[in-house]
Structures are given as C-alpha cells and as structure tokens.
Amino acid sequence: MRRNSIVAILAAVFLTGFVEVARTDEILVAAAASLSDVLKELSAAYQSKSKNTVNFNFGPSSTLARQIQEGAPADVFFSADLVQMDALEKNGRLEPGTRKNLLSNQLVMVVPSDSELAIASPKDLLKPEVKRIALAEPPVPVGAYTKAYLGAEGLWDKIQPKVVSVQDVRATLASVESGNVEAGFVYKTDAAVSKKVKIVYEVPTDKGPKIVYPVAIVKESKRKDTARAFFNYVQTPASKELFKKYGFVVLD
Amino acid sequence: MILSFETWHITVFSLSVGLASTLLILPFGIAMAWLFARKEWPLKSVVETIVLLPLVMPPVSTGLILLKIFGRRSPFGQWLYDRGVEIVFNWKGVLIAMAVMSFPLLVRSVRTSFSEVNPRFEQIAATLGASSLRIFFVITIPLAYKGIIAGALLAFSRALGEFGATILLAGNIPGKTQTLSLAIYSFVQLGKDSAAYTLLGITVALAFLFVWCSEWLLRSAKKT
Numbered sequence: 001m002r003r004n005s006i007v008a009i010l011a012a013v014f015l016t017g018f019v020e021v022a023r024t025d026e027i028l029v030a031a032a033a034s035l036s037d038v039l040k041e042l043s044a045a046y047q048s049k050s051k052n053t054v055n056f057n058f059g060p061s062s063t064l065a066r067q068i069q070e071g072a073p074a075d076v077f078f079s080a081d082l083v084q085m086d087a088l089e090k091n092g093r094l095e096p097g098t099r100k101n102l103l104s105n106q107l108v109m110v111v112p113s114d115s116e117l118a119i120a121s122p123k124d125l126l127k128p129e130v131k132r133i134a135l136a137e138p139p140v141p142v143g144a145y146t147k148a149y150l151g152a153e154g155l156w157d158k159i160q161p162k163v164v165s166v167q168d169v170r171a172t173l174a175s176v177e178s179g180n181v182e183a184g185f186v187y188k189t190d191a192a193v194s195k196k197v198k199i200v201y202e203v204p205t206d207k208g209p210k211i212v213y214p215v216a217i218v219k220e221s222k223r224k225d226t227a228r229a230f231f232n233y234v235q236t237p238a239s240k241e242l243f244k245k246y247g248f249v250v251l252d
Numbered sequence: 253m254i255l256s257f258e259t260w261h262i263t264v265f266s267l268s269v270g271l272a273s274t275l276l277i278l279p280f281g282i283a284m285a286w287l288f289a290r291k292e293w294p295l296k297s298v299v300e301t302i303v304l305l306p307l308v309m310p311p312v313s314t315g316l317i318l319l320k321i322f323g324r325r326s327p328f329g330q331w332l333y334d335r336g337v338e339i340v341f342n343w344k345g346v347l348i349a350m351a352v353m354s355f356p357l358l359v360r361s362v363r364t365s366f367s368e369v370n371p372r373f374e375q376i377a378a379t380l381g382a383s384s385l386r387i388f389f390v391i392t393i394p395l396a397y398k399g400i401i402a403g404a405l406l407a408f409s410r411a412l413g414e415f416g417a418t419i420l421l422a423g424n425i426p427g428k429t430q431t432l433s434l435a436i437y438s439f440v441q442l443g444k445d446s447a448a449y450t451l452l453g454i455t456v457a458l459a460f461l462f463v464w465c466s467e468w469l470l471r472s473a474k475k476t
Binding site: 028030033034036037055056057058059063066067069070071072073074168170173190193194220 | 316319320323324325326329333338340341419420423424425426427428429438440441442443
C-alpha cells in the first residue's frame with residue numbers, strides 16, 4: 001500500500017515534465033537572450049488578454065538564425081542585430097513585408113561601483129591609471145559597435161593596447177564587476193541588471209552607432225494569424241512602454 | 253530549501269528525458285559494446301572511432317550535424333515532418349541530443365566490462381551446447397551487469413550535463429525544452445546569479461551521486 005503511493009507520487013512528479021497546458025493556439029518566438037526579461041513580462045500581459053500561448057526560444061541571435069535557416073518551427077524571430085535578420089531575409093525565410101526595426105539600445109561605459117578613479121568620459125580611458133578595458137570581441141555586435149564608436153572619436157588606436165577581449169556582454173560585465181578591469185562597454189539594458197557596476201557615460205544616440213533589434217514573422221510559420229497577432233502586440237503603445245521600462249530605445 | 257515550481261519542473265524534465273535517453277540507448281549500446289569486445293569484423297576500428305567521435309567533438313558541431321539531419325530542409329527531416337514527427341524545438345530533440353552525446357560513454361564502459369568477463373566461461377557453455385544468444389544472456393550479461401549499470405549511470409550523468417547539441421537541436425524553450433544546463437546558461441546570461449547557483453547546486457548534487465554510484469559499482473565489480 002505504502003509502496004504503491006510512493007510509486008504514484010513519483011510517477012506524478014515525473015509526468016509533470018511532459019504536461020502541456022491545452023490552449024487554443026501556440027506560437028514559438030525565437031528571441032535574443034538579452035530580450036528574455038522584457039519578453040517574459042510582455043507575454044504574460046499578452047496571454048492574460050489572449051487565449052494563445054507564446055513560447056520562447058532564447059539564445060544568441062546567430063544560433064537562432066541558423067535554426068530558422070534549417071527550417072526549425074519558429075513563428076516569430078526577434079534578433080539583437082541586423083546581420084542575422086538580413087541573412088534570413090536574403091534567403092527568403094521571412095514573411096515578406098513583416099520585418100520591422102523595432103528597438104534600439106544605447107552603448108554605455110561602466111566601471112566597478114566601488115571605483116574611485118575619475119572616469120567620466122571615454123577620453124578618461126587614456127589616463128595611465130586605467131590599465132585594462134573589457135570589451136566583447138567583434139564580431140559580437142556590442143564589441144563591433146564600441147570599436148566603431150571609439151574609432152570615430154579618434155580614441156581607438158590609443159585605447160586598443162588596454163583592451164581585454166572577452167566572450168560577450170555578460171563576460172564584460174563580470175570582469176568589470178570583479179574589478180579586474182577599470183572600465184568596460186556594454187548596452188544600457190545589461191548595465192541596468194548589475195548592481196556591482198555603475199554607468200559613468202552614456203554614448204549619445206546620435207553620436208553612437210545605430211544599434212537595431214529587428215523583428216519579423218518567419219515565412220514557414222504554420223500559425224501566421226497567431227504569429228501576426230503577437231507581432232502586432234509587441235508594437236502596441238503598452239508594449240513600447242514596457243520596452244522603455246527595461247531601458248530599450250523604441251524606434252518609430 | 254524550498255524550490256520554486258519552475259526549478260522542480262526543469263529538474264524533473266531533465267531527469268525524465270535523461271532517463272528515457274539512457275533506456276533508449278541501452279540495448280544498442282550493449283549490442284555494440286559486445287560486437288566491439290567479442291567479435292572481429294572488417295572496418296571495426298573505423299566504426300569504433302565514429303562511435304567515439306561525439307565524445308571529443310565540440311558538442312555544438314554535433315548539434316549542427318543533428319540540426320542538418322533533422323531540420324525540415326533535409327530529405328530525412330522533410331520525411332519526418334510529412335509524417336507529423338517534429339524533432340527540432342521539441343523534447344524529442346533534447347532526447348536525441350542527449351542520446352547521441354552519451355552513447356560513446358555507455359559503449360566504452362560496457363565494452364570494458366565485457367572484456368573483463370573471462371571468455372573461458374563462454375567457451376565452456378558453448379561446448380555444453382548453449383546457443384550464442386543463450387550464452388550472452390545467461391553468462392556474459394550476468395557477469396558484466398555491474399559494469400553495464402555503471403556505464404548506464406555515467407551515460408545518464410553525461411546526458412544531464414548536455415548543453416551544446418541540445419541548444420542547437422531542441423532550442424532553449426522554457427517549460428518545453430529547457431534542461432538544467434540550458435537554464436543555468438540563461439540565468440548566467442541574464443545576470444541572475446542566485447537562480448543559477450540553485451540549479452548549479454542541484455546539478456552538482458545529481459552528478460556527484462550518479463558518478464559516485466557508477467565508480468562504486470565498478471570498484472565492486474573488480475573485487476568479484
């Protein structure tokens with residue numbers, strides 16, 4: 001008797017791994033990992049109004065593009081950079097006319113929150129007390145954007161010897177947080193997540209490179225109407241407010 | 253420690269699919285290990301090497317090959333798709349990624365345990381008129397069972413740790429294909445270190461338990 005109930009409990013626990021809630025329609029949105037937090041909140045708001053379920057596949061934009069290229073069943077693609085979206089568009093994987101450059105981000109310079117160095121602008125990086133600067137290695141978009149920006153300011157050649165190349169935005173933040181580097185460049189939305197770094201300089205959007213997050217419906221989507229409903233929802237004023245709350249710049 | 257529903261779901265999902273993957277590869281792994289340990293056949297060393305490749309190749313490249321095979325763009329993927337079988341972005345994709353990545357470990361461990369069975373017992377059984385199938389099930393398997401279970405545990409642990417091939421083939425879909433490893437990656441990417449540490453603790457505890465059991469079985473198998 002007792003053994004039976006234990007088996008039943010174990011079976012129930014294991015089966016929950018496969019239970020899927022039945023709703024009218026389900027779509028899958030492939031989205032850049034940096035959009036995870038805002039999109040989770042956005043989809044909760046959407047699902048409270050709609051009977052449709054939105055699932056997400058979060059990953060690096062390049063991986064997601066690769067999967068869609070191979071025919072993976074995604075309905076909407078939300079990329080963190082233009083290159084991946086351009087490649088899919090060129091190969092005819094996007095529903096014509098649905099692509100939209102929706103969001104932008106701002107490049108910021110961060111230092112450890114307990115830093116006592118007088119660093120207030122990119123020019124201060126030339127000071128001898130700044131020994132190391134963390135930067136995601138191009139072609140990671142944030143690294144490429146920073147390099148272009150510092151190049152345009154005429155600072156890149158002098159700063160380059162101090163640059164420590166790291167894997168991605170997270171690694172940049174981690175090295176600044178740990179105090180192993182004096183400064184680093186990340187997106188404003190990423191800097192907002194960490195309590196151990198402070199933003200000392202925001203690159204003005206008109207001077208900085210154009211950072212774009214495009215969104216589009218995937219051509220092979222089997223649930224285009226549902227995909228379109230969500231695609232439209234992310235462009236409503238309420239959604240735009242939410243993106244702004246998370247530090248994104250909404251493009252019009 | 254109180255775990256959230258999400259944490260439970262991820263843990264149970266990983267364990268379930270890992271278990272299914274191990275059960276799926278077990279018969280094939282045993283058969284292949286036996287062929288490697290007991291038989292000589294043409295191109296044996298080539299096949300042995302191919303089976304071991306996923307162990308040493310970057311998991312992402314194995315994932316890419318799997319995505320190419322099962323993606324809708326390939327003839328096989330299209331054939332499956334026409335029959336309504338979806339592998340990509342699905343728990344079945346997790347299953348396949350885990351199975352492929354843990355198969356070499358299973359084969360290697362089981363092969364070793366077969367090699368340690370004294371062939372004299374099998375030869376004696378053969379002289380007494382037992383068929384090879386009967387010898388296999390009555391002599392070889394019972395003498396090697398500890399090594400087989402140890403290999404299965406090792407393969408199961410490897411399946412739980414799988415990341416590179418899974419994220420490419422099955423995606424990182426919370427509530428659908430997100431395993432412990434993928435969830436840890438997501439939390440690290442988002443800077444949610446405390447959530448990552450919770451899952452990390454579960455992963456370390458599970459991995460320790462299974463690898464320790466596996467080693468214990470192998471040690472006790474050596475003594476007998």
